[in-house]
Amino acid sequence: xxxxxxxxxxxxxxxxxxxxxxxxxxxxxxxxxxxxxxxxxxxxxxxxxxxxxxxxxxxxxxxxxxxxxxxxxxxxxxxxxxxxxxxxxxxxxxxxxxxxxxxxxxxxxxxxxxxxxxxxxxxxxxxxxxxxxxxxxxxxxxxxxxxxxxxxxxxxxxxxxxxxxxxxxxxxxxxxxxxxxxxxxxxxxxxxxxxxxxxxxxxxxxxxxxxxxxxxxxxxxxxxxxxxxxxxxxxxxxxxxxxxxxxxxxxxxxxxxxxxxxxxxxxxxxxxxxxxxxxxxxxxxxxxxxxxxxxxxxxxxxxxxxxxxxxxxxxxxxxxxxxxxxxxxxxxxxxxxxxxxxxxxxxxxxxxxxxxxxxxxxxxxxxxxxxxxxxxxxxxxxxxxxxxxxxxxxxxxxxxxxxxxxxxxxxxxxxxxxxxxxxxxxxxxxxxxxxxxxxxxxxxxxxx
Amino acid sequence: xxxxxxxxxxxxxxxxxxxxxxxxxxxxxxxxxxxxxxxxxxxxxxxxxxxxxxxxxxxxxxxxxxxxxxxxxxxxxxxxxxxxxxxxxxxxxxxxxxxxxxxxxxxxxxxxxxxxxxxxxxxxxxxxxxxxxxxxxxxxxxxxxxxxxxxxxxxxxxxxxxxxxxxxxxxxxxxxxxxxxxxxxxxxxxxxxxxxxxxxxxxxxxxxxxxxxxxxxxxxxxxxxxxxxxxxxxxxxxxxxxxxxxxxxxxxxxxxxxxxxxxxxxxxxxxxxxxxxxxxxxxxxxxxxxxxxxxxx
Numbered sequence: 001x002x003x004x005x006x007x008x009x010x011x012x013x014x015x016x017x018x019x020x021x022x023x024x025x026x027x028x029x030x031x032x033x034x035x036x037x038x039x040x041x042x043x044x045x046x047x048x049x050x051x052x053x054x055x056x057x058x059x060x061x062x063x064x065x066x067x068x069x070x071x072x073x074x075x076x077x078x079x080x081x082x083x084x085x086x087x088x089x090x091x092x093x094x095x096x097x098x099x100x101x102x103x104x105x106x107x108x109x110x111x112x113x114x115x116x117x118x119x120x121x122x123x124x125x126x127x128x129x130x131x132x133x134x135x136x137x138x139x140x141x142x143x144x145x146x147x148x149x150x151x152x153x154x155x156x157x158x159x160x161x162x163x164x165x166x167x168x169x170x171x172x173x174x175x176x177x178x179x180x181x182x183x184x185x186x187x188x189x190x191x192x193x194x195x196x197x198x199x200x201x202x203x204x205x206x207x208x209x210x211x212x213x214x215x216x217x218x219x220x221x222x223x224x225x226x227x228x229x230x231x232x233x234x235x236x237x238x239x240x241x242x243x244x245x246x247x248x249x250x251x252x253x254x255x256x257x258x259x260x261x262x263x264x265x266x267x268x269x270x271x272x273x274x275x276x277x278x279x280x281x282x283x284x285x286x287x288x289x290x291x292x293x294x295x296x297x298x299x300x301x302x303x304x305x306x307x308x309x310x311x312x313x314x315x316x317x318x319x320x321x322x323x324x325x326x327x328x329x330x331x332x333x334x335x336x337x338x339x340x341x342x343x344x345x346x347x348x349x350x351x352x353x354x355x356x357x358x359x360x361x362x363x364x365x366x367x368x369x370x371x372x373x374x375x376x377x378x379x380x381x382x383x384x385x386x387x388x389x390x391x392x393x394x395x396x397x398x399x400x401x402x403x404x405x406x407x408x409x410x411x412x413x414x415x416x417x418x419x420x421x422x423x424x425x426x427x428x429x430x431x432x433x434x435x436x437x438x439x440x441x442x443x444x445x446x447x448x
Numbered sequence: 449x450x451x452x453x454x455x456x457x458x459x460x461x462x463x464x465x466x467x468x469x470x471x472x473x474x475x476x477x478x479x480x481x482x483x484x485x486x487x488x489x490x491x492x493x494x495x496x497x498x499x500x501x502x503x504x505x506x507x508x509x510x511x512x513x514x515x516x517x518x519x520x521x522x523x524x525x526x527x528x529x530x531x532x533x534x535x536x537x538x539x540x541x542x543x544x545x546x547x548x549x550x551x552x553x554x555x556x557x558x559x560x561x562x563x564x565x566x567x568x569x570x571x572x573x574x575x576x577x578x579x580x581x582x583x584x585x586x587x588x589x590x591x592x593x594x595x596x597x598x599x600x601x602x603x604x605x606x607x608x609x610x611x612x613x614x615x616x617x618x619x620x621x622x623x624x625x626x627x628x629x630x631x632x633x634x635x636x637x638x639x640x641x642x643x644x645x646x647x648x649x650x651x652x653x654x655x656x657x658x659x660x661x662x663x664x665x666x667x668x669x670x671x672x673x674x675x676x677x678x679x680x681x682x683x684x685x686x687x688x689x690x691x692x693x694x695x696x697x698x699x700x701x702x703x704x705x706x707x708x709x710x711x712x713x714x715x716x717x718x719x720x721x722x723x724x725x726x727x728x729x730x731x732x733x734x735x736x737x738x739x740x741x742x743x744x745x
Contacts, residue, residue: 001742001743001744001745002743003731003736003739003743006731006735006739006742006743008729008730008731008732008735009569009732009735010566010728010729010730010731010732011729011730014729015729108617109617112617112619115619115620116619116620119619119620119621120620121620126620182679204738206741270739270742271738271739271741271742274742274745275742276742
C-alpha cells in the first residue's frame with residue numbers, strides 16, 4: 001500500500017476535521033449533554049439521561065438511591081472516556097453499588113466524583129463541566145464472550161454521509177473495562193459490506209485471539225449491522241459532522257444507540273482494517289450522496305473487503321468458462337433475480353452492464369447510482385453512470401461498482417471484468433454449442 | 449512498564465536520601481542559600497565554572513555580545529537593517545543584549561519544536577512546555593534541570609499513587625495543591641542538600657526556572673490520570689529530548705552570534721519556515737513506523 005493512502009495526524013486535522021466540520025458540529029461532538037439533546041429532538045436512539053447536574057448544591061441534594069440499579073455517571077465534556085463510572089448493580093450487602101469493573105462505590109464516592117467533574121477534572125483545560133447520569137447499556141449477547149467487563153462499542157467513521165471504515169472495540173483487563181485503544185482495549189476491523197470482523201489489534205500489534213484465551217477475534221458477525229451504519233450516517237448528519245467518528249453501542253433490548261461523536265476520530269482504525277483511510281476518503285469526497293441509504297449502497301459496493309479472502313474461506317479457487325451464466329439481483333422487489341449469460345473478460349478492468357438490462361432490473365434508480373463518469377470512446381465523450389451491481393458467479397456473491405454501457409449491440413448484457421475475478425481461473429475453451437445457446441438466449445431477451 | 453517503575457523507584461530513593469541528609473546539614477546553610485534565589489539582582493559572584501548562565505545580565509554575557517555589536521559594520525537602516533539599528537539603540541539605552549539574543553532565538557526553538565511534532569512526530573507536552581523548559585535548562589544547567597524534572601515527575605506520580613493506595617479521596621484542586629506541596633518539598637530537599645552535593649549549578653538557582661519545572665507537574669499528572677502512565681512517561685521523555693535539543697540551540701555560540709548580527713535573516717526565515725510547516729500534511733516519521741505493516745502490505 002502506498003504511504004499516501006494512509007491518513008496521518010497532520011492531514012486529519014487540516015484536510016478533514018477542521019475543513020469539513022461546522023462549529024456547531026464540533027460543539028455537539030465535544031458535549032455529551034448537547035449531543036443527547038440534539039439526538040433526542042431528532043428521534044435518534046441514544047441512552048436515556050436520568051439526571052443532569054450543574055451545581056454543587058444539587059449534588060448534595062441529589063438522592064442517588066432514586067436511580068435504577070444500574071446507571072453511568074459521565075462528565076459532559078470528558079476526553080477519551082475519562083471520568084466515567086459505570087454502575088452495574090447494587091451491592092449485595094446494601095452498602096452502595098458495584099461498578100462494571102467490580103469495584104464498590106458508596107454515595108460519598110459518587111458525590112466526590114461528581115464534584116470533581118463539576119470542577120473540570122476531566123475536561124479540556126479544567127473548564128467547568130456538568131454531570132450526566134445516563135442509562136446503563138449492557139452487553140449484547142453476541143459480544144459477551146469477547147469483552148472483559150465493559151460494554152464494547154462500534155466506531156464508524158462517516159464522511160460525506162458514507163460510512164467509510166468501522167471497528168469494534170473490546171474492553172480488556174488492561175484497559176480496565178474501557179474501550180480506549182490507548183489504554184489497551186482491542187480494536188477489531190469490520191468489513192463494511194458484511195459486518196464481519198477481520199483483523200484485531202492491541203497496543204498497535206496484530207493479535208488473533210482474545211488475550212489469555214483461544215477465542216478467535218476475526219469472523220465475528222456484528223448484529224444489526226445495517227442499522228448501525230444507517231444510525232451512524234444519520235447521527236453524523238443531524239450533528240452537522242461531515243467528517244467524524246460515531247460511537248455506537250448495541251443495547252440488548254433497544255438495539256443500536258449512539259454513545260458519542262468524535263470530530264477527530266483516532267487513526268488506529270486503519271491498522272485494524274488493514275486499509276488506508278486517506279484513499280477511501282479521497283474516493284468519496286466529491287460524490288453526491290442523497291441520504292443514508294444511498295451512502296450505505298456506495299460504501300458496501302466500493303469498500304467491501306478483499307474478495308479473495310472470502311473465497312479462501314469458502315474453499316479453493318474455482319474454474320469458470322469464458323461464458324458463464326450469472327444471476328443478477330434486481331432492485332424492484334426483494335427477491336427479484338434474473339439469469340443472464342455474461343462474458344468473462346480478463347481484458348477489462350471494471351464490470352459493465354448494458355443500459356437496457358440495468359433499466360429492466362431497476363438498477364438505474366438514483367439511490368443505486370454511485371456516481372457518473374465521463375468516458376471517451378469512438379463515439380466521443382459520454383457520461384455514464386456507475387451503479388452498484390450484485391450478482392452470483394459460480395455460486396459466489398459479488399457486489400461491485402459496474403459501469404453502464406449504452407451500446408445497443410452489446411452481444412452479452414454483462415461483461416465481468418478483472419476486478420471481480422480474484423479467486424477464479426478462466427478457462428478460455430468454449431464449446432460451439434455453448435456459444436450458440438448464449439446467442440439464442442440473448443436474441444430471445446432482446447425480442448422480449 | 450517495569451523499567452519505568454524501577455526508574456521511578458531509584459529517583460524516589462534518591463529524593464529520600466537527599467531529604468535525610470538535609471535534616472542534619474541544612475539548618476546552618478539555609479540563610480545563604482535563600483538570598484540568591486530570592487533576589488533578582490546580579491550581585492552574586494559568578495560561579496567558578498565554565499558554564500555561564502546566559503539568562504543573567506552579568507558581565508560575562510553582556511561584554512562579548514556588546515563587543516560583537518560594535519565590531520559589525522552596519523549599512524543604511526532601510527530596507528535591510530532596521531532590526532540591527534533597533535538592537536543597537538536598545539542596547540545603548542541599557543537593554544541587556546543577552547536577553548535580546550534569547551528572544552531572537554525563541555521563535556527558532558518554537559519552530560523546531562513544531563517541526564519535531566509535525567514532521568518527526570515527537571509530541572511532548574505542547575510547545576510552551578518544552579520551550580520554557582529549555583530556557584530553564586539554560587538558566588540552571590541541563591543536569592540539574594533533568595534531575596529536577598525527573599524528581600518532580602516521580603514525586604507527582606508517587607503522591608498520586610499514595611493517595612489512591614491510602615484511599616484518601618480529595619476534590620480535584622485540593623488534590624493538585626497537595627501534589628504541588630509534595631513537589632515543592634522535594635525541590636526544597638534538593639536545595640537543602642546543596643552543602644552535601646556541592647554542585648555549582650545549585651548555587652545559581654533562581655525561582656523562575658524552578659517554577660516552570662514545578663508547573664510541569666500538573667501537566668504530567670493530568671496526562672497520567674487521563675491517558676495512562678505509559679503515555680505520560682513517553683510524553684515526558686519526549687519533552688526532555690525536545691528541550692535538551694532546544695537548549696543546545698540556545699547555547700550554541702555560533703547561533704547566538706548569528707541571531708545578533710543577522711536578526712532580519714533569522715526572523716524572516718523562521719517565519720517562512722513556520723508557514724511552510726503549517727502547510728505540510730504528509731505522514732510524520734513516527735507514523736511511517738506505526739503503519740509500516742500497512743505500507744508493506
